[in-house]
Amino acid sequence: MGTLTKLTAQGAAARPLLAGKTAARAATTAPGWSLRVTRALGGEDVVDVLTRQHRQIKLGFLRAALPGPWRRRNFERLMRLLAVHEAAEEAHVHPAARRALRHGRELAARRRTEEKEAKRLLIGLWHTGPGGAGYLRRLNEARRAITRHAAREEREEFRALRRAVSAARLRMLGAEVKLTQVYAPTRPHRWVNNEATNKLAAPLLGPVDRARDAMRHRAAS
Numbered sequence: 001m002g003t004l005t006k007l008t009a010q011g012a013a014a015r016p017l018l019a020g021k022t023a024a025r026a027a028t029t030a031p032g033w034s035l036r037v038t039r040a041l042g043g044e045d046v047v048d049v050l051t052r053q054h055r056q057i058k059l060g061f062l063r064a065a066l067p068g069p070w071r072r073r074n075f076e077r078l079m080r081l082l083a084v085h086e087a088a089e090e091a092h093v094h095p096a097a098r099r100a101l102r103h104g105r106e107l108a109a110r111r112r113t114e115e116k117e118a119k120r121l122l123i124g125l126w127h128t129g130p131g132g133a134g135y136l137r138r139l140n141e142a143r144r145a146i147t148r149h150a151a152r153e154e155r156e157e158f159r160a161l162r163r164a165v166s167a168a169r170l171r172m173l174g175a176e177v178k179l180t181q182v183y184a185p186t187r188p189h190r191w192v193n194n195e196a197t198n199k200l201a202a203p204l205l206g207p208v209d210r211a212r213d214a215m216r217h218r219a220a221s
């Protein structure tokens with residue numbers, strides 16, 4: 001994981017001024033072992049992985065709004081998906097955009113501002129919970145903010161990454177995103193909102209969140 005990240009960073013550092021078509025021409029030749037790791041994780045590129053998760057998130061909001069005994073389970077699944085999705089974007093995708101795209105710094109800063117606002121709404125929603133007063137209003141508010149944010153990511157950031165970054169590196173980023181999501185926190189944490197805090201704190205917070213999830217499920221069953 002760390003080595004994959006370092007390889008990605010080294011690749012970016014070796015061509016700091018590349019953007020657009022220039023970077024597209026400078027396709028990275030990943031070493032054999034990292035290609036094997038990438039293939040073992042499905043070989044999907046990062047844009048495909050995250051775009052699929054955007055669709056799952058939209059569906060998750062609809063499911064979490066349904067009344068009935070499955071509402072809590074659907075709500076928790078949505079929170080978990082949102083938490084691991086944003087953790088991986090903050091740790092890998094926005095930093096890659098910042099390094100590889102011509103206006104990547106401004107672009108990544110805008111996405112992070114939206115993510116901070118979304119996290120504020122999700123923390124409120126998490127504390128309200130599916131049984132609390134105002135749940136549907138808060139759920140809808142978070143849905144609107146996150147749907148807008150996801151559309152901007154796809155339109156402005158993902159498309160540009162596809163043009164500027166080699167296919168091999170996009171697949172490596174896809175593998176890094178999947179690995180990060182294995183141990184990422186499963187609920188929103190206000191101060192875990194950038195590359196450094198995600199890479200440093202997430203491996204500690206993730207297991208704590210997962211242990212709390214398991215305890216809650218045991219208590220509920």
Ligand SMILES: [Fe+2]
Nearest residue numbers: 086089115153
């Ligand atoms: Fe995001």
Ligand SMILES: [Fe+2]
Nearest residue numbers: 050089150153
């Ligand atoms: Fe996203």
